[in-house]
Amino acid sequence: MSWFRALKDTTRSGLTVERKRLEPLIALRGAAGLAIVLTVALTLFGPAVAAGSAFGAYQAAIATFQRSWRPRPELAIASGASLGLSTFLGYLTGSHLFLFLPLLAVWTFLAGLAWAAGPTIGIIASSNVAMMLVTITLPTSIGQAAGHAAMMAFGGLVQATLVILFPVRRWGAHRDALADALAAEADYARRLRHDPVAPFDPQPLMLARSAAALTPRQARTRPAQLHGTRGIAERIRPVLASLADPAVGVPADGPERDRVRELLAAAGSILDAAARAIRHGTPVTIPSGAIAAFRTPDTGAILAGPPARAAKRLGSLLRDVVETAGGVEETPAATWAHPFRRARPVPQPAPPPQAKPLSRPTLIQLLPVAVRAIRKEARPGSPILRHATRVSTVAVAGYLIGNALPLGHGYWAPMSAVMVMRPDFSQTYSRAVARFGGTLVGVTVATGIVQLADPGTTLSAALAVVFAGLMYLLMRTGQLAAQACVAMYVVFLLGMGGEAWDQTVPERVVLTLVGGLLAMLSYALYPAWETPRLRTRLADWLAALGEYAAAVVGHYARPEGKACPDVREALLKARAAHIAWLEAAARAKTEPVRHRGLSRAAADDAADALHHLGRVAMLMEAHLPDRDATPVPAAAALADALRTATADGARALRERRVPRWKPVRDALDAWDGEGVPDRVVRRGAGLLLETLEDLSDALDHDVPPMTVKPADAEKPGP
Structure with a gap:
């Protein structure tokens, strides 16, 4: 692919706004936590401390949105505490360039290496560095810096408390992962009717397996519908394939193939019903026609040998899926549900020894795991090591360039670069374009609001909360919408602290462009091509x-x-x-x-x-x-x-x-x-x-x- 086409594709990707399922309650909870922290800080300490402490609550709420199977309160606390520590260390050295630049380089390099432990940790670490560049300019003494750090940690604690007190679909991500795996197998069964060698994407099953790994506390409280269904789903896929494949199954045409198509269609309906039940926590409602396909005695008369064994095995596994997914819903036509229930106890052979449950380390236990992952990637040629080197170099260069330019607020250049840089090419370039485009949109809207309303401290704080809530709501729809909301949030937050809009908007636009160009140039000069x-x-x-x-x-x-x-x-x-x-x-x-x-x-x-x-x-x-x-x-x-x-x-x-x-x-x-x-x-x-x-x-x-x-x-x- 030529550079022109690559840039065109990444630009289109960065400026695309996708239609995604929105989560307004979670966005409202994050905005409420930010509002609480701002209100407390404004009441007790004034606008400057409030502006700094708001970043802790803001970042902690973003951490709870990341795709992670860990308890969300832990992520919020870890995010707020790590941002507070970063800010305090940054302030201690911020007035001495020869001390701050090495700290920035080391801190950013470690944040780049953190991507080896997973995208959630990488995003939190990178965001901490970016926000540190802003927040270290707010305190005026060591005592105030410590107060800012404490309030940032308090912001994380507030967001964690709200997650505990007002859970929204506590097991929703786990339910969705398991339901997506069953739905993928249902789609696979339907495609096998027309293409007996149809491909299957293993990603949903791998994601469901990742979701099934639980911490000890999660294992004690997970819903019954999440017990055992994934293991059964794993065994269904090879049975579906063996039933459809002509090499070891039935001929490509004839009555045997027609029976197999009927069974595959019924299996798809049953798996879809189980997926809906698990996703919404309701009993399984199966169409009567799907049950009838497995009730008929014609299957044994038409199929023989391996296909007959596969059909029998498929019916048994589907019955187990329905039972573990919550059982069949009682209806007036309950008779069709009987084939998927055991009417009377049947002596069964002793089951084979069960494998140990999948376990996930707690947040404390994760530290040595993360260290091992980082050490594994700290080798020549590693894409993660190259990313860490790029991002630390760009952060230092951006800080020096931003301070050399006669614009003020020079930290926006390295902050923008750190926020957009990712270990791979397409994400870095698309995010750089989206950040600049979103910044233009955001500051234009914010400027219009400031010109019309001339908000004071209280109204600026309220507007900052509103646009932060919009960012939480729209962050999954694409970078352009999210970055526009971020730009408006920052303008009003700093305006609350006393900075006029004309002191922030021009610098932010120019320095955001500088940071994005530095990020893109660094990948072109020191790439990690796949x-x-x-x-x-x-x-x-x-x-x-x-x-x-x-x-x-x-x-x-x-x-x-x-x-x-x-x-x-x-x-x-x-x-x-x-x-x-x-x-x-x-x-x-x-x-x-x-x-x-x-x-x-x-x-x-x-x-x-x-x-x-x-x-x-x-x-x-x-x-x-x-x-x-x-x-x-x-x-x-x-x-x-x-x-x-x-x-x-x-x-x-x-x-x-x-x-x-x-x-x-x-x-x-x-x-x-x-x-x-x-x-x-x-x-x-x-x-x-x-x-x-x-x-x-x-x-x-x-x-x-x-x-x-x-x-x-x-x-x-x-």
Whole structure:
């Protein structure tokens, strides 16, 4: 992509206002907390302290909006306390440039590294640095600086108290994550009716798994509807795929395919009903037609073999989903609900040992986890380390440039740069454009209000609260709307402290532009492009899928039933590698750099081949043999060959060579001589080799002829 097109796309992205679900009650709660802090500070300490303390409450409310599964009060307290500490340290050195600049560089560098611990921590840390640049100019003594810091921490405490006293959908994010996973599987079931090999985005399941990790306090209080449903949903996806796929299921046409389409449509309706029930905390209401599809005895007469087993398994899992999601709603036509209830106790075999519940560290326990994540990224070539270096350099340069310009309020340049800079190109550039555009809109509106109303201290404080509340309400709709509200909030907040609008507006516009240009220039001069790393991401995905496929195939040689922890662990690693690839490919498409050894067409074809590799392994997982099944000894040799060949293939990918799959082919040839008791096993094994060869074909056309070296070729002799 050319620089012109990249800039055009990022500009369009930054200026886009999206239609999102608004959360007015949460926005009102955040604005109320800000109003309380401003009222207390104005009453007790005056406008200057009120202006500084308002930043603590403002930032603490923003922290509670971040996508985090942690208790929101903890985020608010941590945000207010960290901003107070940053402000106090900044004021101690602010009057001595030779002391403040090193502190700013170190503080900003650490804030940049904080992105390694997750976007929530990264956003809070970056915002603290940006707001510190403003708030250190407000106190006039060490005592006042300590008072400002204390009031900022008080602002975080107020926001945390309001979150506890007035919770809004306390488990709403967790419910939405689980409901989105079920809804994604419902959509997958419907798409399988028309495309038996339709792709599935694992992101909703990964997000639901992240939401299922709870702190000890959360685990004691979570709603019953959030118990167990995710685990059942995880087992439904491979069953849906195995029921629809012609390779191990039913033919592409005929009465068997018609029955499968009917079952898939019914499964989609039931999963959608369960998703709605979990999202809103209500009983499950299922259409009677969906129940009838699983009640009819025709399924057993039409389907046989693996498809019949998959249909039976699907009905059992859907019944479990309905029961764990809250049961079926009682209706006058309650008879159709009976197939999804156990009318009488049926003796069941002892369940397999349950895995340990997913646990999330508390805020204190998170500190060593964050430190380990930061240490892992503190290495040459790391995008996070490059981001930390960029943002610290830009902050220092912006501070020096802002102070050198005869405008006053020079801190706005580094503040704007720190607020817009992100570890990747597209977000940095789109946010820079949005911040400047939002600033123009915001200061224009604020100027008009000031000219018409000439607000004093009280009215300025009220207007600051109003526009902060609008920012909370609109912050998810896009950066342009949010930044316009931020500009108006800052103008009125500083106007409350005695600064006239004409002392803030011109400087803010010019210095915001300077900060945005510095941020954009820094990424152009010291980038962290994702495009050159695409081969590495693809290799990681191949290696993870190879481990997953090998784990699945290995269990045909040593049947252990459906509960296979090694398969589950390998699947999670493969999903994580898949998500990393998707994110990297999306970022690479917006970057103004040429590909290096992996064109966009080859990347798409290779990703398609790996998707099918994972799908075939998933199909085989859906039919894992029971403990008493007959072992297939040849499967052990194939598992070893898959593990070795995919590891070598990943190495070949990183070295810009085309991988070859001779060990897998040899293992399959040896297997054919022994005979295969189940067509699913041998057919699936053959499909694994086909997908690997498709991967080589996709890469073969993308490597220059001089560099095409088979990964398993022998070295030439002397």
